[in-house]
Amino acid sequence: MDETLWLHLAQDENLASPKAAQPGQPCPRCHQGIMDYDGLLNLVCPVCHYVEGGGCT
DSSP states (O other), rough: OHHHHHHHHHHOOTTSOOOOOOTSOOOOTTTTSEEOOOOOOOOOOOTTTEEEEEOOO
């Protein structure tokens, strides 16, 4: 792939993945729910059910 095209695509906001979720902050996907930990230490949005795992133990 052409390097210029790749840089353009990488900067396109529509193709970017959501930013890392933070507990107590709005959901990075729907921006409506407040992210909170579930019993398995996953951050979960109660509105759209977006899940971000990887909690340290």
